[in-house]
Each structure stands twice: as structure tokens, then as C-alpha cells.
Amino acid sequence: MSHTIQISVRPLVEYVFRSGSITSGFRTATTLSEGTRAHQQVQREYGEQDQKEVHLEAEIPFKDLIFAVEGRCDGLIIGDGNGPVMIDEIKSTSGNLDEIHEDTYPVHWAQAQMYAYMYAKLHSAKEMSVQLTYFQIPAGDMKRFKRTFSYEELEQFVQEVVAAYAPYAYLLRDHARQRDMSIKELAFPFPAYRAGQRKLMGAVYKTIGESRRLFAKAPTGIGKTISTLFPTIKAMGEGTVQRIYYLTAKTITRTAAEEAVALMESGGLHMHTVTLTAKDKICFGEEEGCGQDSCIFSEGYYDRINGAILDLLENETTMTRPVIEAYARKHQVCPFEFSLDAAYAADAVICDYNYVYDPRVSFKRLPEEVKKRSVVLVDEAHNLVDRARSMFSAELRKSMFLNIQRAYKEANPGLYQATKKVNNRFIIFRKVSGEEERIVGTHQPELMDELLEEFVMHAEAELVTGKSGDEVDELLECYFAAQAYLRISKLYDERFVTYAEMEGNEVFLKLFCLDPSYLLQQAGKNYRSTVLFSATLTPLMYYRDMLGAEEDDYSLSIPSPFSHEQLDVRLMPVSTRYKDRDRSKDVIVDMLDKLVKEHPVNTLIFLPSYPYMQAIYDAFIKLNPELQTQVQGHAMREEERELFLSSYQANAEVPLIGFAVMGGIFSEGIDLKGARLESVVVVGVGLPQLSFENDIIKDYFDRNEKNGYDYAYVYPGMNKVLQAGGRLIRSEEDRGTLVLVDDRFQNRPYHLLLPEEWRNYKRI
CATH class of the missing domain: 3.40.50.300 (P-loop containing nucleotide triphosphate hydrolases)
Structure with a gap:
């Protein structure tokens, strides 16, 4: 009996073709809007017959596996119809185009060739052209490479890709069978239920079954962790749930979730669970070879990561921090990035709120089809109100830009001018305020977005040069602050205010989210279900209001089980x-x-x-x-x-x-x-x-x-x-x-x- 692997083109080819190092220090973080803008600029050159953002899919058999692959190619160039149809794969970069050669990025060719095969198979094309278009931001310069492949060449290439992915696919398939069997036989890990515990478990199970959200006030001592995890794991065994995200605000509550999973494992559960630890805590120190400019765990990371993941998943189920660190040392890979890569393969992930809700760090590579079959369990949910306000707010200081302006006056005139414009904007705030120490408004500052986007583009071009030093560290910090501001500015609505505080020459500017309910609702809406629980969701109407409850979401309040x-x-x-x-x-x-x-x-x-x-x-x-x-x-x-x-x-x-x-x-x-x-x-x-x-x-x-x-x-x-x-x-x-x-x-x-x-x- 064949087993179907649902997968998108990008994760498939990245698994097989990723190579090289994690870039230490700065990694290009061009915003989504800039990437989209680059695509649109290239696509404007297309002819009338050409198509953009074309959805493609194909089934690729390999032994007893069927790869159901889908994706969206950037461009389909039909041309005059005399030559082969061409797939156009567009990549935006802030780096120097002279440093990009035809074979610099094999993964880009692989992505385009997959699309070419999918189109050729669907339309019985004997030959396909493939083009890589690199678009330089901010200059708008382009560099292109083009190749032509026969259908047989594409078919052979695709078979090689799925053959390379197959060991990982078999591991996940065999694990899923073992997991589901273990869940079916899993008994509740205590001899008796505490008062209210069965009621909470029933509410969680019903909520998942109906793809709703649940706001549960469950008292201390009822066993909230096991009462939310156990029914969710049971739903996973029935095929309703593909992944569980157990979110906590503090390390100490993370331990309770790990202990609950370990308890169920002792009762026969076989499930891959990964705990994510903050980067600054889990990264190895300089004495182990992890330095700021050079790191033995980052160098060649992508050449070793697939073997490390296979080794980890074959031999471990509960992947806590010590386990991640042990395998990271064994395979010489960055423990933080390793834990993230493992999380994309796990059944359950125990992590901080920000991996689901924070627009700056949420799981970027999580496919929508996985999200739709995932359940989010939010422990100590009362903490999410203040945390969300912080996640959805952004702040800048004038002094950050003044320092960059001074540092790069001679070294980079373009960056100097862009930074000077931002600094001048802050000077205007100070002048407008007069004697006022604070200004509060309900609109974003005029022109600030445009000026920051210009600064970000020049800063990125400087940072990709790989220079080091104190001024580079300061530029990096300013760059990330500007990126965060731009990201939040796109979310800004009537639930925000803008305020500026003046003290001497310093100006502090903040986009302040007052009511995070709508953004929390949006961040969680594509997941199958969310269960938010705490002993102190009091008053419940306030937390429903602040955490983005909708009218048909469930509420549950369980009395204390103690006398x-x-x-x-x-x-x-x-x-x-x-x-x-x-x-x-x-x-x-x-x-x-x-x-x-x-x-x-x-x-x-x-x-x-x-x-x-x-x-x-x-x-x-x-x-x-x-x-x-x-x-x-x-x-x-x-x-x-x-x-x-x-x-x-x-x-x-x-x-x-x-x-x-x-x-x-x-x-x-x-x-x-x-x-x-x-x-x-x-x-x-x-x-x-x-x-x-x-x-x-x-x-x-x-x-x-x-x-x-x-x-x-x-x-x-x-x-x-x-x-x-x-x-x-x-x-x-x-x-x-x-x-x-x-x-x-x-x-x-x-x-x-x-x-x-x-x-x-x-x-x-």
C-alpha cells in the first residue's frame, strides 16, 4: 500500500540542496513587501500571453511512496509560441549582483526545475526553459541565467530529488504509524480524575473536533497541563491533529509540559516532542568554538543538518534542551537552528508565545496545510495580554540614527544620507512639540515609513559586505529596530497610538498597541483550534475581550477541586x-x-x-x-x-x-x-x-x-x-x-x- 507525502516545492528542494553555512552576524532579512515589489517589477515586463504566480501540482511516485508536490511559480513565459515555455524564478537580493554566478545557488535551479517538470507533465511538453532572475534592491538592476531541459532530463532530476528525500519520508511515515498506534493504546496516566479534570478534557476534545477556540478558567491543582495535552494527543491519534504547539511564558511552566509528556511516554506514548530554548540561552560559548564572527557550529551547518535531524529523530522522542545540545555537539551544528529545524518535523513543540504570535519571530516556514491541522495550547494565558502588547508595538530612538549618521559619513555616503533624513525627521518632532515633553496621536508619523525603508535598503547593502566592528554592531541593532518598526507599522489601526517623548536632544518614538485582541485573533485564525487556559482568567469577560474571542468561541469556568x-x-x-x-x-x-x-x-x-x-x-x-x-x-x-x-x-x-x-x-x-x-x-x-x-x-x-x-x-x-x-x-x-x-x-x-x-x- 502506497503512502502519500504532501509537500511544497520549496521545503522539498531545500532539504535536498541546502548547503554551506549559516551566515554569522547578519542574514539578509529583506521584508516581504520588498520581495513582492521586486517580483512585481520583473513581472511588469511580461507579455500578454505570459502568466504570473501560477499554481502547479504533480504526483511523483517513488517505490511505495507518492509525493504530492505543489507550489506557485513566479512566472510562466509563453512568448510567441515558437520556443519552449519558460519558468521564471525571481529572487530579490540586497547583495552585489557581481558576486552571483550561474551556479552560486543550486537550490534556486532546483526549485525552477521542479516547476518546469510539473508544468511539462501537466501539458505533455517535451522541452522546457528555466530562467533565474536576480533583482537587486534598491538599485533595481537585474541579472539572468537561462537553461533548457528535455522532459526526460527533468524527470530524471525529479526522481533524484525524491530519492534523496525518501529516507526522511520513510522515517516520518514509520514514526507516524508507531505514534498513532501508541496513542490508541494510551491510558490516562493517573489512577483517577481530579474534580473538574474530566470536564476540562471533554471541552478541549470538543473544541478541537469543532475547530473552535476555548477560553478555560481552570483552578490551580486541577492538572491543567495533562488535561489539555491528553485529549489533544488523542485527537492526533485519530488523524484530526497533525501538530501541537504548547505555548508558555516562562521556562518554569515549560518544565511542567515536558514532565507531562514524559509521564505519558512512561505509559507507552511514542511522540516526537521538541522544546525550543531562547537563542541566547542555548548557543554554545566561545570556549566551545561559537564566536560572534566565526562559529564552528554555523560553518557548513547545511552540509550536516540532514544527518543530524535523521539521527535525532531515529533515536529520540522527547527532545529537551540537554538532548538538543548533545546532538548539536555530536554533529557540530548550531543548537538553536537545529532545534528549529527539528520543530518543523516534530509532533509537538513546547515553546514561547512568540513562535506563534510575534510577527518578528513566528514560524515562517510552517506550511498553511500543516497550520490548518495544528492545535495551539496557551498555558498561563493571562500573561498573553501584556506580552501581545509588547509583540505588536515598536520603538525607535533618535540617537540610534545620529550615531549611524556620524559613523558612515565618509565610509558610505548613501547610508549617511538615508540616516540623516531619518534623524532630521526626529528633529522635526522635537520642534513641533515645543515645550511639551510628550506628544500622543492616533496616526503614524508622516513620511517615517518611507524614510525608514530607504535606510533599511542602504543598511542591508552595507551589512551584507560582512565587515565587523562596533559601528557594524550599532548599525545591525538600528537596522533590526527599523525593520521591526516597519513590520508593526503595517499592522497599525485604530487600536494603536503613536507617542513621542522628548528629553534634551533625545527623541523616543513608539507605535503602541493598546488592544492586541484583533492581531491575536488574526495570528491564530489559520490554526485548527486554540485552547487558552489559566487558573486566573478572572474576570473571564475581560480576557475573552483582550485575547480576541469571537462570539461562537467556547468558555469554561471550573470551580476549585479543594475544600x-x-x-x-x-x-x-x-x-x-x-x-x-x-x-x-x-x-x-x-x-x-x-x-x-x-x-x-x-x-x-x-x-x-x-x-x-x-x-x-x-x-x-x-x-x-x-x-x-x-x-x-x-x-x-x-x-x-x-x-x-x-x-x-x-x-x-x-x-x-x-x-x-x-x-x-x-x-x-x-x-x-x-x-x-x-x-x-x-x-x-x-x-x-x-x-x-x-x-x-x-x-x-x-x-x-x-x-x-x-x-x-x-x-x-x-x-x-x-x-x-x-x-x-x-x-x-x-x-x-x-x-x-x-x-x-x-x-x-x-x-x-x-x-x-x-x-x-x-x-x-
Whole structure:
């Protein structure tokens, strides 16, 4: 029985013909619009009979495989009908055309020859011409190479291509059969379901079956990770789902997903799962041969990557960071690029939000047909609101361009002039502002896009020369900032504002996304289903609104599975407002002193800011110098975070009192079960600081007939409170004391946002 491989032309030929190195430092990143513009300029020269953007497809048998190949060729030159039909493959470049020769890029010839074969097979053509057209940006110069092939030559070439791809295809086919069989036999990995767990799993399964989205508020301790992954994996075994993207905001929640997959593997699951780690964390250091200008893991990367991927997929299923690093060293390939290439072959990918939602780094090579059969699981989805605002915003500083202008005045007059125009535009902002330190508007700055596009083209031409030095690093940083701005400017609509801040000679310009809901909706719309879940999607209507829910999307709210007896909730109604903090400090410290003496257990105390935390800690330690304490530090390294958490031991002789920042790295996603943590204190209602940007958000939602103060301050603040308090009860056996410190918890708007099991508090 034959097995069909659905594949597009480009990934097929790239797999077979990619060779050489990953360009270190700068890689040409010509924007999509520039590439499209180059294509259009070339296509304008076509005759009346010629066609552009022609969809082609063909079935190519090879042994017991059938390759169903499709693609879209740039141009089909019919001409006067006397000669063979010609395939035109157009490539835009900012590099020097003199450096491109006929055989510089075999992969481009391969792509064009595949299209030529597909057209010839469909139209019974005995001969085809193939042309490569290289278009230089910004000059508009062109260079062309042309070859003619008989149908037999094309057919032989195509057979060689699919033969080279076949080992990879067989590996994926055999793995898919083994995976599906293992999923059919996979049992739920726990002896019993927790309260609400079966309901969540049923909702996830139904959502995937109906290609919908689900917004699920599921309490801490229900087992959200396994409750979302298990039904999605079951749907994969039935053929409904091809790939799973499990998105997290923090490394610590990524571990929970890895552990859930490992647990199912111990029950027989056979599935390829790749974890993506940020480039700055996973790249090897200079001592291993990974330098900025030369890197042994990047040199010749494409000559070794296919063998590395085959080795990895044949021998591993759960591909966590240590596994990726081990195989990267074995095959001498860049671990970050290796993990990305592995992700395109995996069944499940555990990664950060930005791989799906951020327009700058999302999976660019993911075919639409795969996307349509993929499910996105968004863990701790409450974090996505602020992250999305950041992803869909862009900012520039005048000083960046002034520095480039000065550095390249003599070295590159074209780049100098382009940068000077951008810098002059910033000078106009400053003059227009007069005495104002800030300007806020609902339109993009005039001419800025055009000036930045000109700068980007000149910067790219300079960067591809491969020079190095401090001025090149500065140019690269400025180039990427300009590219990000141009990308976001194309998304700009009524949900954005533009603001400029002036300080001395500096001008800061930002395209600020206030409401990310529409862009999140658009980024996720081509996936089969999205499940967004968190213990703190409260209030649900706010998160549905901010995360882009549509009317027919599902919502689910599951009550806590834990009993009221497990949690002793206390409220201390004192003011922690900024102006009252000095006045209330002593009474809070006195309460903490009594608490740790009444309950000498492991305790975690959350405060709204670093300075406030330090002030409370210093006063507390004066009263209790003998106690074992620890404090969250600024920008802690990963090993420091792990040490902070591992210090909480269940059987410690002396209890540990920890101080941390609400909304920080220790207030969500950590799991200190049982006696590891038996007391939590949350000081304040978590409101973000009053700020210029938060006030812009407030005013925007007020204008749109919503409660702006709640949207900008109350809901995000109370989410931090719920997350911090949620560290306490993690299982049916846990018991603990939760102390809420702030008089506002008694006020109706805040009181109603508390979980039901917290509302029956005792006043201190």
C-alpha cells in the first residue's frame, strides 16, 4: 500500500540542496513587501500571453511512496509560441549582483526545475526553459541565467530529488504509524480524575473536533497541563491533529509540559516532542568554538543538518534542551537552528508565545496545510495580554540614527544620507512639540515609513559586505529596530497610538498597541483550534475581550477541586497605597512576626515592588535575626532561581521565610507542594504603577465605553494577587494559611475578583 507525502516545492528542494553555512552576524532579512515589489517589477515586463504566480501540482511516485508536490511559480513565459515555455524564478537580493554566478545557488535551479517538470507533465511538453532572475534592491538592476531541459532530463532530476528525500519520508511515515498506534493504546496516566479534570478534557476534545477556540478558567491543582495535552494527543491519534504547539511564558511552566509528556511516554506514548530554548540561552560559548564572527557550529551547518535531524529523530522522542545540545555537539551544528529545524518535523513543540504570535519571530516556514491541522495550547494565558502588547508595538530612538549618521559619513555616503533624513525627521518632532515633553496621536508619523525603508535598503547593502566592528554592531541593532518598526507599522489601526517623548536632544518614538485582541485573533485564525487556559482568567469577560474571542468561541469556568478546610484565609485591612506605606510598615512587620511564630512553617511573602520588599524585609529581619530567610534579587540567573526554589524543603529543621515580588518569577508557575510551602502572604492589590502608558490604555478603553481603570489597573493587578496566592494549595493533601494585606480587598470590585474559597476570610 502506497503512502502519500504532501509537500511544497520549496521545503522539498531545500532539504535536498541546502548547503554551506549559516551566515554569522547578519542574514539578509529583506521584508516581504520588498520581495513582492521586486517580483512585481520583473513581472511588469511580461507579455500578454505570459502568466504570473501560477499554481502547479504533480504526483511523483517513488517505490511505495507518492509525493504530492505543489507550489506557485513566479512566472510562466509563453512568448510567441515558437520556443519552449519558460519558468521564471525571481529572487530579490540586497547583495552585489557581481558576486552571483550561474551556479552560486543550486537550490534556486532546483526549485525552477521542479516547476518546469510539473508544468511539462501537466501539458505533455517535451522541452522546457528555466530562467533565474536576480533583482537587486534598491538599485533595481537585474541579472539572468537561462537553461533548457528535455522532459526526460527533468524527470530524471525529479526522481533524484525524491530519492534523496525518501529516507526522511520513510522515517516520518514509520514514526507516524508507531505514534498513532501508541496513542490508541494510551491510558490516562493517573489512577483517577481530579474534580473538574474530566470536564476540562471533554471541552478541549470538543473544541478541537469543532475547530473552535476555548477560553478555560481552570483552578490551580486541577492538572491543567495533562488535561489539555491528553485529549489533544488523542485527537492526533485519530488523524484530526497533525501538530501541537504548547505555548508558555516562562521556562518554569515549560518544565511542567515536558514532565507531562514524559509521564505519558512512561505509559507507552511514542511522540516526537521538541522544546525550543531562547537563542541566547542555548548557543554554545566561545570556549566551545561559537564566536560572534566565526562559529564552528554555523560553518557548513547545511552540509550536516540532514544527518543530524535523521539521527535525532531515529533515536529520540522527547527532545529537551540537554538532548538538543548533545546532538548539536555530536554533529557540530548550531543548537538553536537545529532545534528549529527539528520543530518543523516534530509532533509537538513546547515553546514561547512568540513562535506563534510575534510577527518578528513566528514560524515562517510552517506550511498553511500543516497550520490548518495544528492545535495551539496557551498555558498561563493571562500573561498573553501584556506580552501581545509588547509583540505588536515598536520603538525607535533618535540617537540610534545620529550615531549611524556620524559613523558612515565618509565610509558610505548613501547610508549617511538615508540616516540623516531619518534623524532630521526626529528633529522635526522635537520642534513641533515645543515645550511639551510628550506628544500622543492616533496616526503614524508622516513620511517615517518611507524614510525608514530607504535606510533599511542602504543598511542591508552595507551589512551584507560582512565587515565587523562596533559601528557594524550599532548599525545591525538600528537596522533590526527599523525593520521591526516597519513590520508593526503595517499592522497599525485604530487600536494603536503613536507617542513621542522628548528629553534634551533625545527623541523616543513608539507605535503602541493598546488592544492586541484583533492581531491575536488574526495570528491564530489559520490554526485548527486554540485552547487558552489559566487558573486566573478572572474576570473571564475581560480576557475573552483582550485575547480576541469571537462570539461562537467556547468558555469554561471550573470551580476549585479543594475544600474550604484546606485553606485558612485571613485579611489584614491596612492601606498599602504608596503614600501610606511608611505609616503601615510597622503594623505589617508586626503581623509577619506573629504569623511566623504562630505557624513556624515555610512561608513566602509577596510584595508589590523591590524597594517595598527590601524595606519590609529589613524591618522584619531586625525583629527576627535568627530566622532563615531569603530574598528575590534583581535579574536572577536561572541557577539562582533554582536555588531559591530548591531551598524550600519539606523536612527542613528550620522553616524558611522567603520574600518575593508579586508578578515576578516566583509568583506563578512554581509548584511547592505539601510542607515545602504552607503559608503565603500577599501584600497589596498588585496594581501596576500609575504611568504614562497605563494611562493611555485607560483613556483608550474609556473612549470605547469600557471601564478604563479596571482594564489598565484593577484586572491586571488582581491577576498578580490570584497568581501569588495560588502558590499555596497545589494538591488534595495540601493545607495552608493565606494572608491578604490591603483594605481594598473589602471593597466590592476587588472582593468579587477573589476566588470563592478566599472570600470567607477572617479579619486580623
